[in-house]
Amino acid sequence: MTAKNDIDDSSAPLVEHLIELRNRLIWAVSAFMVAMILCFVVAEPILNFMLQPIERAMRDLGDPNPVMQYTAPQEYFFTLVHISVVAGLMVSFPVIAYQLWRFVAPGLYRNEKQAFLPFLIASPVLFLVGAAFAHYVVTPIAMTFFLGFADAFSVVTALIPGLADGTGAVPDATAPVVDQGIDIVFQGKVNETLDISLKLILAFGLCFQLPVLLTLMGKAGLATSTGLAGMRKYAIVLILLVAALVTPPDVMSQLILFVAVYPLYEVSIFLIRRIEKRREAELKAEGLWDEETDGEGAGEK
Numbered sequence: 001m002t003a004k005n006d007i008d009d010s011s012a013p014l015v016e017h018l019i020e021l022r023n024r025l026i027w028a029v030s031a032f033m034v035a036m037i038l039c040f041v042v043a044e045p046i047l048n049f050m051l052q053p054i055e056r057a058m059r060d061l062g063d064p065n066p067v068m069q070y071t072a073p074q075e076y077f078f079t080l081v082h083i084s085v086v087a088g089l090m091v092s093f094p095v096i097a098y099q100l101w102r103f104v105a106p107g108l109y110r111n112e113k114q115a116f117l118p119f120l121i122a123s124p125v126l127f128l129v130g131a132a133f134a135h136y137v138v139t140p141i142a143m144t145f146f147l148g149f150a151d152a153f154s155v156v157t158a159l160i161p162g163l164a165d166g167t168g169a170v171p172d173a174t175a176p177v178v179d180q181g182i183d184i185v186f187q188g189k190v191n192e193t194l195d196i197s198l199k200l201i202l203a204f205g206l207c208f209q210l211p212v213l214l215t216l217m218g219k220a221g222l223a224t225s226t227g228l229a230g231m232r233k234y235a236i237v238l239i240l241l242v243a244a245l246v247t248p249p250d251v252m253s254q255l256i257l258f259v260a261v262y263p264l265y266e267v268s269i270f271l272i273r274r275i276e277k278r279r280e281a282e283l284k285a286e287g288l289w290d291e292e293t294d295g296e297g298a299g300e301k
Contacts, residue, residue, distance in 0.1 A: 020103060021103060024099040024100070024102060024103045025099075027095065027099050028092075028095065028096045028099045028100075031092040031095035031096065031099075032088055032089060032092040032096065033088075034092070035087075035088035035089075035091040035092035036084050036085055036087075036088030036089075036092075037084075037088075038088070038091070039083070039084040039087035039088045039091060040080060040081065040083075040084035040088075043080040043081075043083045043084050043087075044080065046083050046087055047079070047080065047083055047190070047194070050083070050135075050194055050197050050198075051068065051190075051193060051194070051197075053135065053139040053140040053143050053197065054066075054068075054139075054143045054147075054188065054193055054197075056140060056143075057140060057143035057144040057147050057148075058147060058186075060144065061144070061147055061148055067187075068188045068189070068190045068193065069187055069188065069189060069190070070189060070190050070191065071189065075189075075190070075191055076190065078191075079190050079191045079194060082191070082194070083194070086198060093124060094124070097120060097124070101117075101120060119212050119215070119216055122211075122212055123209060123212050126205075126208040126209055126211065126212060127205040127206070127208060127209065128205070129208055130201075130204035130205040130206070130207060130208030130209075130260075131201045131204060131205045133204055133208075133260060134200040134201045134203070134204035134205070135197070135200075135201060137256070138200055138204065138247075138253055138256050138257070139196070139197050139200050139201075141252055141253065141256065142196070142200065142247075142252070142253045143196075145252055145253075147186060199246070199247075200247065200253070202246075203246035203247060203257070204257065204260070206246075207242065207246070207257065207260075207261045207264075208260075208261070208264065210261060210264045210265060210268060211264050211267050211268045211271060214228065214265070214268035214269075214271075214272065215268055215271045215272060215275070218268075218271070218272030218275050218276070219275055223272060224272065224276065225269050225270075225272040225273035225276060228265070228268065228269045228272065229269055232265075235262070235265050236258075236262065239257075239258050239261050239262055239265070240254070240258055242257075242261075243255075243257040243258050243261070
């Protein structure tokens with residue numbers, strides 16, 4: 001009987017945690033659903049905002065009236081739903097993060113709360129910075145590159161006679177002009193263009209989380225400034241590989257992502273070094289610092 005009571009008593013905290021988790025999930029899902037519905041109401045203005053980079057690229061390339069199309073009856077509707085889901089997640093993220101914090105915070109010590117809270121704030125800020133950089137800088141460059149490629153090829157074929165038909169013959173300037181061949185024009189689909197923009201925003205937003213991830217690893221003792229500094233060449237290769245995977249297949253976007261992300265790696269090394277110096281000062285003040293063991297690997301690069 002006593003054993004049964006002990007089991008019941010020990011299971012009570014677990015049940016309370018599950019109830020607390022259920023309540024937090026209800027609040028988070030409810031906030032997301034409300035935000036998604038509100039974003040669906042204004043989905044068309046959001047879509048117009050997302051298509052601004054390709055609109056500017058088309059106008060800059062001489063198209064006075066840019067037109068996008070959809071090829072299935074349901075395509076435009078689901079495009080708006082897609083936008084409302086992504087925008088709703090972004091709008092409701094503060095509520096979701098707050099519910100996550102309220103669930104986790106009671107199990108943390110005060111110093112752990114003080115250490116974790118800045119990262120909870122820095123993460124969405126860095127994501128927004130990366131998303132804005134992708135939308136205002138990278139996407140216009142990518143769109144101009146892709147759309148301008150056809151025009152550049154047309155200029156080359158005009159400058160090199162015979163390239164277009166493969167004969168290499170110089171046409172007679174006095175001969176009558178005969179229309180032949182196929183005109184290749186851009187007829188963009190809304191959902192495909194939106195996917196490119198969202199992928200770039202997601203890629204840059206996540207890559208801008210690098211300082212948060214590495215600094216958290218530094219505070220947990222899983223990474224050191226000396227170790228990260230010694231792995232710079234591997235970090236360069238890894239960042240280039242990630243850039244090649246998450247960006248459109250053009251060198252310009254990949255280089256821009258690398259140029260934007262690699263300085264964040266150096267910033268992470270600087271932040272971890274400051275954390276190590278602060279930890280060293282605290283341990284020395286308490287008389288717990290051992291230069292032979294604690295100081296090993298913690299010095300400057």
